Amino acid sequence: xxxxxxxxxLVVGPEAAAEVDDAGLAASVGPWVDDVNVLAELQHLxxxxxxxRVLVTVSRAHLDRVVxxxxxxxxxxxERQRVRLEVGDDGWAVVPWDVE
Numbered sequence: 001x002x003x004x005x006x007x008x009x010l011v012v013g014p015e016a017a018a019e020v021d022d023a024g025l026a027a028s029v030g031p032w033v034d035d036v037n038v039l040a041e042l043q044h045l046x047x048x049x050x051x052x053r054v055l056v057t058v059s060r061a062h063l064d065r066v067v068x069x070x071x072x073x074x075x076x077x078x079e080r081q082r083v084r085l086e087v088g089d090d091g092w093a094v095v096p097w098d099v100e
Contacts, residue, residue: 005051006088008095009042011066013081017057020082026052031059038062039069046087070094 010020014031026049032041038058045054058066063081070092086093 004089006086006090007046007049007051008053009046009056009085009087010053011042011056011058011063011083011085013060013063014057016081017055020055022053022055024053025055028055028057030057032062034059034061036062038065042066042085042087046085050088 010022010025012020027045029045032038042056045056060081063083066083066085072094082097084095084097086095
């Protein structure tokens with residue numbers, strides 16, 4: 001039996017990265033170059049960090065692409081440039097930022 005826990009990806013713009021205060025982070029990555037496939041990179045991180053939280057700093061364009069992929073037009077709390085994702089076997093889901 002294999003246990004598949006979702007990874008929590010805290011995806012933020014460069015300006016919001018310094019505001020993240022989370023002692024339980026498994027890793028902090030980014031920002032990436034402009035031509036990276038941000039969706040593929042996020043999926044790779046989720047697969048690598050199952051059951052853990054990862055801070056991912058991305059450009060505004062990358063953050064907008066993630067939001068569009070999820071069917072939205074703007075990120076929750078867009079003025080703070082951040083999205084909290086649960087990425088697991090059932091797909092990607094946006095969850096409230098302050099969920100523990």
